[in-house]
Amino acid sequence: MDAIIEQLKTLALAEAFPFLLKAVGALVLWFVGRAVINTFRRVLNITLQKRQFDATLIRYIESLFAGSLTILLLLGILGMMGFETTSFAALLAAAGIAIGTAWSGLLSNFAAGIFLLVLRPFRVGDEISAAGATGLVQEIGLFATTIDTSDNLRISVGNNRLFGDNIVNYSHHPHRKIVVKVPMMHGGDVHALMRALAERVALVPEVQAKPAPSVEVAEFSVLGPVLGIGVYCKPPQATAVQAGVAMAASEILMAAGYVVPPQTANQVLAKAS
Numbered sequence: 001m002d003a004i005i006e007q008l009k010t011l012a013l014a015e016a017f018p019f020l021l022k023a024v025g026a027l028v029l030w031f032v033g034r035a036v037i038n039t040f041r042r043v044l045n046i047t048l049q050k051r052q053f054d055a056t057l058i059r060y061i062e063s064l065f066a067g068s069l070t071i072l073l074l075l076g077i078l079g080m081m082g083f084e085t086t087s088f089a090a091l092l093a094a095a096g097i098a099i100g101t102a103w104s105g106l107l108s109n110f111a112a113g114i115f116l117l118v119l120r121p122f123r124v125g126d127e128i129s130a131a132g133a134t135g136l137v138q139e140i141g142l143f144a145t146t147i148d149t150s151d152n153l154r155i156s157v158g159n160n161r162l163f164g165d166n167i168v169n170y171s172h173h174p175h176r177k178i179v180v181k182v183p184m185m186h187g188g189d190v191h192a193l194m195r196a197l198a199e200r201v202a203l204v205p206e207v208q209a210k211p212a213p214s215v216e217v218a219e220f221s222v223l224g225p226v227l228g229i230g231v232y233c234k235p236p237q238a239t240a241v242q243a244g245v246a247m248a249a250s251e252i253l254m255a256a257g258y259v260v261p262p263q264t265a266n267q268v269l270a271k272a273s
Contacts (some may be wrong), residue, residue: 026077033073041066053137059086060114095134109143112159116140124170127235131161150239172233175208178231178242184224190217196252201229204244206237233255 041062048058117140122128126137128147136151144156160165169175182197184190194215201213211232218228229249 002138022081026081027078029080030073033069033076036074037066037069040069060117081188106143108160109158112163113140114140115143116145116163120170121167122171126169128170129168131157133157170238174234175211175232176235176238178233178238178245179218180229180242180245180249180252181218182227182229184222184227189222190225190227193252193256195228196256197227197249200248200252201231202247204231204241204248206233206241208232208234208247270273 039156043047044065045058045063048061051084053061116122122137124137124139127135128137133147133149133155135147135153135155138148140155141145141158143158144158146163147155147157149155198213198215201207202209203217207213208231213229213231215227215229217225219226229245231245
């Protein structure tokens, strides 16, 4: 029995004690490494904020660098513990390829999100139309962009689909043009009506004086000319201005004894039914 106890003591001193030292060293290395990584993240965050990078892009970059450094730290700890890291790295690479193949759609959305943040075709708060959705951009996320529509619906669009489509940004310029079309009958005093419309729509709230409102013949139809009332306003007021211009035009047309062309009236009735 004494011989067995001595053998166990010898084994403990030869194997267990060095392993215990390696385990303590691994714990120390883990906490020190995590502290260094967190310090690096804070410094990186401050540097990117000073350079006025987008907040979402800053989170992307922080997560990418922190994840990469954490993987390297784990490989270092495993190597210090005596594990073979070469096979582990190969296994990790194979798993990465398998995950990348299975999640190709998510990775393409992630890459498209990076391009959206770098190229900046739109920002949070802009009104856009793309990928079948129109509304205000609420968030450019990791994989999808969140848009709120005018009827208070929230739509999440995959970044890859959004980036691959034509993007119409209604908020990019300081003002935008609103056009309201009015079909006319042949034989009316078009010039007098155009002057009256131009004077009236200039009084609509939020309509800009420069560029000045314009009333022109937009096209000709079988029933008569079609007038186009064009005004400029700030992008957030576009809906209200369009409604105000339509109301002002209806007032002028009613005062002038305007008659709706028969074909137009039939189309309106058909849509209503």
